[in-house]
Amino acid sequence: MAKQIKGVYEKVYECAKKEFLSKGFKDASLRNIAKEAGTSTGSIYTRFHNKEGLFHAIVYPVVDELKSWFLEVQESFHKKDSDYQKKNMFHYSGMEAESFVAYIYDHYDVFKLLLECAEGTEFSDFLSHLVEIEMEYTVKYMEATKDDALKNKTITSEFLHIVTSSYFSGIFEMVRHDMKREDGMLYAKQLREFYYAGFAKIYNWK
The missing domain is CATH 1.10.10.60 (Homeodomain-like)
Known part of the structure; x- marks a missing residue:
């Protein structure tokens, strides 16, 4: 050899x-x-x-680590009691969102590859996997807190999917627009607050 x-x-x-x-x-x-x-x-x-194997070797460790961390965060929150979830959802998600954005900047080149250069690879739809995880645990949150918005058709699953997809696409705009880390962290915070205000209106959160 x-x-x-x-x-x-x-x-x-x-x-x-x-x-x-x-x-x-x-x-x-x-x-x-x-x-x-x-x-x-x-x-x-x-x-x-082959070429795809080389691309895989570069991006897979980062994608896998992010997805594993994201699942762990979601599951950890889901295990809390319903009162805790109601009282701490925004605060908890805010802290983890900051960690999420920091991870993106720690592996900026890889996410640039995923967002702009992955067409033709197994990673071309990696964002949809994050959306699926978020959707699953949003529904679990609603069930745990006895939120009937879906059941009562205040919102629909299609609406929830569209909003969730647009949020994650929005988060990664900081990579597409080559924002510096400090600017990207601020942008992500403002985006989160914007979406929270919308959901607060729909769910009648106090």
């Missing part, structure tokens, strides 16, 4: 990010990546199998 040169794959990751960000997944070239990284296309194929 050929000996792997120390640091070569770190260089491949760096050059691959640059190539994918510049050209998108579809138009990115493994030949260019290999040349910039000072290695061969053969070594990239051996390690990653």
